Amino acid sequence: QVQLVESGGGLVQAGGSLRLSCAASGTIFSINAMGWYRQVPGKQRELLAAISSGGISNYADSVKGRFTISRDNAKNTVYLQMNNLKPEDTAVYLCHSLTSGYWGQGTQVTVSS
DSSP states (O other): OOEEEEEOOEEEETTOOEEEEEEEESSOGGGOOEEEEEEOTTSOOEEEEEEOTTSOEEEOTTTTTTEEEEEEGGGTEEEEEEOSOOGGGOEEEEEEETTTOOBOOOEEEEEEO
């Protein structure tokens, strides 16, 4: 059974940074394309960043230049480094395997002004 477990969320002031982690188990992680999404109540889930099995990344315009997605296949983990955080970045952040379709449970990020 595939499991994706996010960690690293929390409360941070505007302008601060957080690094989210998503640990995968039950799958051959290295062949999975992975993505980070965020969900705000009442809004559509937003794809923020994606990384291919070969390490090629893409970003939404809303986070380009501030967020960086990376992966460590030896640790079965994908990361999202978030810098210069803004109050509008407040959301639940979710990890998703674009290859297998599995989702993590999400981690809350709250950015105070």
